[in-house]
Amino acid sequence: MTLLTIEGASKRYGQVQALDTISLDVTAGSRTAVVGPSGSGKTTLLRIIAGFEQPDSGRVMLDGELLADGPAAVPAHRRGIGIVSQEGALFPHLDVAGNIGFGIARGADNRDKRVLELLDMVELDRGMLTRRPHQLSGGQQQRVALARALGREPRLMLLDEPFSALDTGLRENMRKAVARVLQAAGITSILVTHDQAEALSYADQVAVLRDGRLVQAGSPQSLYLAPRDRETALFLGDAVMLPAIIRNGHADCALGHVAVDSEHQGKVEIMLRPEQIRVVTDSSEQPYGGRVVEVDFGGATCTVAVSLDGVALPPILIKTSSVALPSRGDRVRLEIAGKAHVFAR
Numbered sequence: 001m002t003l004l005t006i007e008g009a010s011k012r013y014g015q016v017q018a019l020d021t022i023s024l025d026v027t028a029g030s031r032t033a034v035v036g037p038s039g040s041g042k043t044t045l046l047r048i049i050a051g052f053e054q055p056d057s058g059r060v061m062l063d064g065e066l067l068a069d070g071p072a073a074v075p076a077h078r079r080g081i082g083i084v085s086q087e088g089a090l091f092p093h094l095d096v097a098g099n100i101g102f103g104i105a106r107g108a109d110n111r112d113k114r115v116l117e118l119l120d121m122v123e124l125d126r127g128m129l130t131r132r133p134h135q136l137s138g139g140q141q142q143r144v145a146l147a148r149a150l151g152r153e154p155r156l157m158l159l160d161e162p163f164s165a166l167d168t169g170l171r172e173n174m175r176k177a178v179a180r181v182l183q184a185a186g187i188t189s190i191l192v193t194h195d196q197a198e199a200l201s202y203a204d205q206v207a208v209l210r211d212g213r214l215v216q217a218g219s220p221q222s223l224y225l226a227p228r229d230r231e232t233a234l235f236l237g238d239a240v241m242l243p244a245i246i247r248n249g250h251a252d253c254a255l256g257h258v259a260v261d262s263e264h265q266g267k268v269e270i271m272l273r274p275e276q277i278r279v280v281t282d283s284s285e286q287p288y289g290g291r292v293v294e295v296d297f298g299g300a301t302c303t304v305a306v307s308l309d310g311v312a313l314p315p316i317l318i319k320t321s322s323v324a325l326p327s328r329g330d331r332v333r334l335e336i337a338g339k340a341h342v343f344a345r
């Protein structure tokens with residue numbers, strides 16, 4: 001069931017077309033990530049959903065209710081939408097209990113019990129109830145902000161780069177914890193981030209924005225393995241692009257005869273993710289071999305640069321484990337796992 005529908009939403013600030021006819025559906029109970037480079041319109045889209053901005057045209061519907069129809073809109077505080085932002089925006093003069101309890105009606109007889117439930121839900125120790133925000137770590141502050149937003153029992157939770165101020169390890173833990181908490185509470189969420197790895201790992205649906213347009217939306221796997229175009233491919237991760245000629249489901253390219261995911265025929269560009277390519281040391285002078293020109297030992301993930309025989313292409317970069325790592329100068333052949341992607345034309 002669709003919870004949120006955005007239909008042809010556009011927004012212009014002076015000369016800047018911040019959003020250009022964006023349409024997106026969000027399924028109830030799911031996790032969507034909106035990702036895109038700086039200035040692509042992510043925050044504007046989030047603010048339009050939240051009701052802090054109105055679209056110039058287009059509609060926003062939540063659970064069958066029309067929230068915005070062009071500039072006519074339901075005010076933000078009546079939308080039943082929760083927000084957790086990068087700063088957390090806790091009230092500095094209130095302790096944790098006060099912050100979490102903020103959204104719960106003052107006279108409610110189960111208020112204290114509810115505060116404790118929310119604290120447990122975000123996996124914070126009860127000893128923290130009397131602390132002020134400045135006595136908490138960044139991750140703890142974000143948990144309090146999440147508990148406070150959950151206290152209002154929102155229909156939809158918007159997460160505006162909530163992890164970006166945290167260290168890498170903590171970021172990952174918080175991302176998993178937030179996904180767990182929202183799943184347990186059955187709350188649909190939309191995460192805005194410029195970090196593509198975060199988007200891929202958090203979401204069931206990833207929506208890629210570029211220059212105010214929705215380039216592609218779909219499952220993380222489908223976007224990563226079958227991006228619409230070169231730019232999206234490179235935005236979502238490292239990629240090896242090669243010219244090829246396709247005949248009957250296979251591409252002839254510098255790597256040999258490679259299976260592809262498309263019915264196209266003729267001259268195309270194919271894409272492989274570096275982890276689809278395996279480097280095998282092979283001193284026989286087979287066709288489609290190459291020579292290792294550089295090895296970057298990176299611990300768990302190493303990068304091997306291979307210059308392919310008889311091709312005027314820059315060396316291709318392959319991610320590999322540190323086990324059986326070839327050396328510079330070794331003759332190698334490259335084995336492909338899965339299919340190469342052909343960009344739609």
Ligand SMILES: Nc1ncnc2c1ncn2[C@@H]1O[C@H](COP(=O)(O)OP(=O)(O)OP(=O)(O)O)[C@@H](O)[C@H]1O
Nearest residue numbers: 013016018036037038039040041042043044045194
């Ligand atoms: N209030 C405003 N007035 C004028 N221009 C604005 C305003 N808000 C946003 N913009 C412009 O609209 C475009 C989209 O901005 P937006 O903040 O939505 O992008 P973003 O993808 O969230 O970027 P970032 O990742 O840097 O936060 C940008 O070109 C921005 O400069």
